[in-house]
Amino acid sequence: MPDNPSVHGIDDSPRGRLLSAAARLFREKGFDRTTVRDIAAAVGIQSGSIFHHFKTKEDILFAVMEEVIRFNTERLRQAVAGADCPRDQLRNLIRAELTATVGDTREAMTVMVQEWRCLGEDNQRRALALRDVYERLWLDVLDRLHAEGAFRADPFIMRRLLTGMIGWSPNWFSTNRRLSVDDLAEIIVERVVGES
Amino acid sequence: MPDNPSVHGIDDSPRGRLLSAAARLFREKGFDRTTVRDIAAAVGIQSGSIFHHFKTKEDILFAVMEEVIRFNTERLRQAVAGADCPRDQLRNLIRAELTATVGDTREAMTVMVQEWRCLGEDNQRRALALRDVYERLWLDVLDRLHAEGAFRADPFIMRRLLTGMIGWSPNWFSTNRRLSVDDLAEIIVERVVGES
Amino acid sequence: MPDNPSVHGIDDSPRGRLLSAAARLFREKGFDRTTVRDIAAAVGIQSGSIFHHFKTKEDILFAVMEEVIRFNTERLRQAVAGADCPRDQLRNLIRAELTATVGDTREAMTVMVQEWRCLGEDNQRRALALRDVYERLWLDVLDRLHAEGAFRADPFIMRRLLTGMIGWSPNWFSTNRRLSVDDLAEIIVERVVGES
């Protein structure tokens, strides 16, 4: 798994620094309340200069989302590959998405959920295509678990409930409390397959 | 339970129509992308006239949230009162919050979650005080269930997971599909107390 | 001399109360920064009700000025009538205008000077006609003094200088200091006819 601690596994190029700053600002204040000047100031350039790197403000948002989906899709792949049985794969998937959501790509993940509607139609379509790949990885594992009788509910609905549980976590989970990401992952695993 | 089909149990006064329109627009486009003119147009008045009813645009947002919290707090109260054992109370609570979230107060509930940060500090504090009452009703029931051994996880965390599962539902649940609100509620109940 | 302590010798009718409140507000905040609502609030009615008494906001301003000119023209007449020689008449005139300016009609007098340009052309013409009468009283006395050799400068210019000296006084003169209106009047008299 990539170990780059930046928001989306992005290098230190001007474009990368721009994306990191944008992700953070978009999460903090929202896309609409973040001005191009804010982003420029955060990386120490003038607002006009931003448009040498991105054609529009929305393009920055799309880039943030694209990077974070690609990065975490790869993370999910490795999560699945890193386990043999579906049950362990599920645990790995939950850990991976939790890590993405409250850990290293927290900013960008939150942005993807919260600022989705700030994308225009075309960009939404493009982003959805990327998310489909991501979701496929989840559904494969859940389907297999369901087939084994690990839970009764519809795998599709189960994935929706997991998305909700994990996606809401940055609103309350804090890394400096007693509860670790793995602890929380275990609790969520139990929501799927039952408390042992 | 109130049977008013409007967004938040609001009457037909100008103020009420304003709030309904605002709730819908805020959900569709977000607070920042909804202009005062949009809201005015939706109820058939001029933009300036809005300011007879609300001092600022943010006040409209706060009013939407306040109404929906008050309305649904009462709904939750009746949900708890309408059952004898904690297990049934939990089912009622989940049904109630689901109904609020994907049913009659869908617009305003979504707004409350998604546009929270558009409230200024003072209004956030005021709204939080109202939400505390609401959350208290949940925790009382979950605490009791936990005490009876219905589940092992921390009730506080369990509530967070429930908030995520239910709060995410408007993003995928559709009333005109096979799955009913009660069906979904049952599935979610099982996430808490286990399948059967 | 009228001893009504109101701003312009105005009775206690709604119209009178409106004019007093307007004069005070116009002086404090200026005509443009005073809203019709401010004036209404100051007399305890609703803003719409004002238009039963005055056709436009500017009409209120004109009425304030008209009242204060008429009232003080009469005051000036009595000042002239109350003395026998031009030198005493001058003293009386200065005392009278000073009293108007820092005393009982202070608000309205200040408004007349400072908000003059807020009158439209027509109202300016009408107000000027009233002021001409007022100024005539001054010039008659100054002409006579000049004819007697009490001072060399052009009486017309002398009146301008007196207008400046007296008109500026509300910016610094305070009734609760040692200097009385009569003291100040004496100092100003000396600017015209010399220090004894």
Add this chain to the structure above:
Amino acid sequence: MPDNPSVHGIDDSPRGRLLSAAARLFREKGFDRTTVRDIAAAVGIQSGSIFHHFKTKEDILFAVMEEVIRFNTERLRQAVAGADCPRDQLRNLIRAELTATVGDTREAMTVMVQEWRCLGEDNQRRALALRDVYERLWLDVLDRLHAEGAFRADPFIMRRLLTGMIGWSPNWFSTNRRLSVDDLAEIIVERVVGES
């Protein structure tokens, strides 16, 4: 003495042109009745562009005042330095302030007097500090004259009367009449020290 004929000794930079136009408009129509669009139109730019040079409309007003005070404080300094005895210094001061008031900085000087209350508290404080230096120059000369017995009245009050006489002059003095600035200055000098 600076010989720049602009309103406040301001160069031809965008900012300078903005200040000149603003000073003229503020004098003609008053601060409140002058719109940002008016100012922009007067210098041939768009209203939005103004905010690259000044953060708020009030800041423009403050800048006009600041420039004119600084410019004329220097003018006063040279007026004092340009004479040996207090009596000639007084004449120079009066000429200098008259020139400022009806001559080259006429617009901005009028604005400073008439639009003072349009400044917020902070800006008033800052402007007052600058005016104190200016007034000090006057009081030094008047104190010396008083000490020599040139007049009996309190120097402080004498300055107030001079402020009134000179400050009112733009309302009637016209450069294309027979009376020159020096003529008028002489008449005003006599109000202080008597007609020879």
Add this chain to the structure above:
DNA sequence: GATGAATGAGTTTTCATTCAT
């Protein structure tokens, strides 16, 4: 006369975007 909701033109200010340098 009084009310208060509504109007609609107008205000200052913001901000993504452009472009000459």
Add this chain to the structure above:
DNA sequence: TATGAATGAAAACTCATTCAT
């Protein structure tokens, strides 16, 4: 690539005035 002045459309909000009740 970077700058920063300029653009121009749009935003929230104001307010004198109207009018049905």
